[in-house]
Every structure is written in C-alpha cells, then in structure tokens.
Amino acid sequence: MVGKMLLKEGFKAKVLILIVGLAVIGLLASVTDAQARKLKFLTTTSMSGPLGAMGTGYDKAIRIAVEEANKRGLKGGWEGIEYKAVDDETKPAVMQQKLLREAKIWKPDMAFAAVLETTIRIWNAQLPKLKIPGAVGGHQGMSKHMPPGEVPLSKWVMYYGFAEYFSGWIAGKFLHEKGVKRVGFIGGDYDWGYGNGVGLKSYWMENGKPFDIISFGYAPLDKADLTTEVLLIKDAKLDGLYVPYTGAGWWALPKMLKDADAMPEYFVYEVSYGTMGQAQITGAYGIEGCYTVADHNPQSDAWKGWVKKWRDHYGKKAYPEMYTHNYYQLTNWAIKAFENLGAKVKDPDKVVEMLQKTSHQDVCISPMGPLGPNGGNLGAKGSLIQFMKGADPDLAPDFDAHPELRGIYELGKWDSQSLLEKMMKIKKLEKGEVFPAGQ
Numbered sequence: 001m002v003g004k005m006l007l008k009e010g011f012k013a014k015v016l017i018l019i020v021g022l023a024v025i026g027l028l029a030s031v032t033d034a035q036a037r038k039l040k041f042l043t044t045t046s047m048s049g050p051l052g053a054m055g056t057g058y059d060k061a062i063r064i065a066v067e068e069a070n071k072r073g074l075k076g077g078w079e080g081i082e083y084k085a086v087d088d089e090t091k092p093a094v095m096q097q098k099l100l101r102e103a104k105i106w107k108p109d110m111a112f113a114a115v116l117e118t119t120i121r122i123w124n125a126q127l128p129k130l131k132i133p134g135a136v137g138g139h140q141g142m143s144k145h146m147p148p149g150e151v152p153l154s155k156w157v158m159y160y161g162f163a164e165y166f167s168g169w170i171a172g173k174f175l176h177e178k179g180v181k182r183v184g185f186i187g188g189d190y191d192w193g194y195g196n197g198v199g200l201k202s203y204w205m206e207n208g209k210p211f212d213i214i215s216f217g218y219a220p221l222d223k224a225d226l227t228t229e230v231l232l233i234k235d236a237k238l239d240g241l242y243v244p245y246t247g248a249g250w251w252a253l254p255k256m257l258k259d260a261d262a263m264p265e266y267f268v269y270e271v272s273y274g275t276m277g278q279a280q281i282t283g284a285y286g287i288e289g290c291y292t293v294a295d296h297n298p299q300s301d302a303w304k305g306w307v308k309k310w311r312d313h314y315g316k317k318a319y320p321e322m323y324t325h326n327y328y329q330l331t332n333w334a335i336k337a338f339e340n341l342g343a344k345v346k347d348p349d350k351v352v353e354m355l356q357k358t359s360h361q362d363v364c365i366s367p368m369g370p371l372g373p374n375g376g377n378l379g380a381k382g383s384l385i386q387f388m389k390g391a392d393p394d395l396a397p398d399f400d401a402h403p404e405l406r407g408i409y410e411l412g413k414w415d416s417q418s419l420l421e422k423m424m425k426i427k428k429l430e431k432g433e434v435f436p437a438g439q
Helices: 002-035 052-072 092-105 117-130 164-177 191-206 227-236 252-259 276-282 301-314 324-341 348-357 416-423
Strands: 039-045 081-087 110-112 134-136 157-159 182-188 212-219 240-243 266-269 291-294 381-389 401-410
Touching (some): 039 324, 052 081, 117 157, 164 240, 164 266, 164 291, 164 401, 182 227, 191 212, 227 252, 301 324
Parallel strands (some): 039 110, 110 134, 134 157, 182 212, 182 240, 266 291
Antiparallel strands (some): 381 401
C-alpha cells in the first residue's frame, strides 16, 4: 500500500516537473522570439513592364544598404533585416493586389519603391488603411494630389528630396541666370511632367517673365521617335530647352537635336533621368554639354564612394542607375529610425513619428528628414550638373563623358499642403502655348 502511494506521488512529481519544464521552455521560446524580432522591409516596385529597368535598379540599391546593415549588426534589439521585393509589373491593379496580400500575410514594417505616379497613387490610398509607412526615392510628385482624381496627402507616404515643381523652378532660375531669351518645354505625358511645367511657369511669373516660354506639350512615355518635336524645336529657334523626362526617348532627344542642327545652347534634363548611368545603358547619344537638375554632387567623395560600392556589387563597368542613390540613402535613413525606436515598439504611428524626426545623409546633397506633416522632405536642395567630354577615372574610366557640378539651389522648408494650394492656382502648360517675355 505504502509502495503504491510512493509510486503515485513519484508519478505526480514527474508530471509536475514535465509541466514546469514545458512552461519554462515555452517562456524561453517566447522571450527568444521577442528578442529575435527582425525588421521587415518590403519593396513593391516595377521589376517588369515598361518601367522594369527602373524598379530593378531600386531593388539593387536597397539590397546594398540591407546587406551592409546585416553585416555590421543593428542596434535597438533588432536581429537583422528581412527583405522582400515583389513585382508590380508597372500595373496599378497588380500593385494593389500584391501590396494587400503582403500586408496581410508577411506584415512588413515598412515599404519602399513605388515607381510611377499611377502606382504611388495606390500607396496613398492603401498605406494609411494598412498602417504601413512607405518611402519613395523619386522625389514628390505633387500633381497627383490635384483635381481631377486627386489622392490625399498622407503622413504614411514619405519622399526623399523635393517636389517636381522645384525641378521646373530650378530650371527656370538657371536659364534666367544664363540670360536665355526663348525657352522651350516638352514633358512626359503624366503627372510628373505637368508639375514640372507648373514649376517653370511659376518661376517665370514670379520673376518678371524674363524669357519667352514655348510649350511643345507632352510625349507619351513609350514614344522613342521624337522627330516631330525636333522639327518644331528647330523652327522655334530656341536658346534654352527644359525637358522633364521623355520616356523611352531618353538621351535620344539630344542626339536627334544635334543631328538636326537644332540643339539650343542650354538643354536642361530632368532630375536623375539624365544620369550618366542611363546614358551608358542606352548609349552616349548627345550627352556632352547637356545639363540636368539633380540631387547630388558628382564630384564629392560621397558620390565617388557610392559609385565604387555599386561597381563592387554589380561589376567594374557598372554605374548607379537613376534614383538608386536616393533608395540607398532612404534605406539607411529608415534603418537609423528603427534603431532609434527599438524593436520593442510596434505601434505604427510611433514609427511614423520617429521617421519624421530622424535625419540621415550619405550620398545625396540633402539629408532625408526631418519631414513635414505630409511626408515632404524639409530643407531639401537641388543641384545643376553639366555633362562634359572625357572620362573620369573615379566614376567611369571606360565612358567618354563625366558630370560636373554647376550649382546648388536652396529650396527652403517647403510644406506640401501650402505648395499644393499654390500649384492649384497655376494652369499647366498646354501644347502650342506661347508665353512672351514681360507680358
């Protein structure tokens, strides 16, 4: 009887030890899980379709920053970064479908890299509902916020650099400084091109209407043959031309202009669309002598370091593709903000607060952050670059052209909402319009 009782008590003790052991293991596992939380970055970008070349470049830049961060280790309790890129195929409907799926299943901490205004619109509509902060490295396209079909400004969608309005404004100021008398305008046929024209027109209106503006309208993004536009430009006898992105035409336009003896003295291309990397991909074309509005100083040690990193990752003859430097800086900025916040904080509103007040700068001339209430990058600067003949051994020793800095423009602490209200009062440039100087 006593033996049976002892056996029974021994069995109970073993069961109790087993239960306690399992509880301890479960507790340790939960602690480990909490400590092992990884920072999740999602890229929803165009890896195929008309803008597949752009999106793949963004992905490459983000991967460099993520790889560097994982190698050195993260502060704030983070156990590294988990990174995923999905292809929106340059289709807004596909972007929405994949974004919603990843938000539900993978649950990212932050999203990057919507490419075109049509896909960024999906972000503006969905990220506030999903409570996922998103960052765009292609500057802020304000025109999508204007009627008709406007989307609301949002703290959940944050932008590196300046609005497209300021690209047009910088081009106008530069051409004015050069004493240009007749300025032509041709843009890409979407929101970004419209806003650039508004910026040019705004500078013209506010500074004594210093030159004629002749608008040649907007070219479809898939249009590569710009012969008609070249003939019109030649007939207009311009001494300045501002071209905020011509889509598939890329550097073909300046080459066509030079071949037709129609190139104005000053040809100003758009932010980052006129990068030397793109010229190398498509052929040198007419790059020499052209200017581009930019967001970096190509002669700085920071830029030379970025080119070296890109080359080390993607080949000795590779050169950073358009906007990739933005995404490298954006990713490092986000990493810094999440490190400051710490892995224990999971409230997405707190994440946005930290992102808004965090500042970081490496390859670009402007720091990313601090931000305004609607995602605008406060205190951004713009630069003006000219492409010159002759290879630069630090940038591209095998390419017979190199960029040189011609000026940096302070843009001030602009507010997205105030700028939007200002832009809504200025009628966009239409095809065939002429605005004479001084009138």
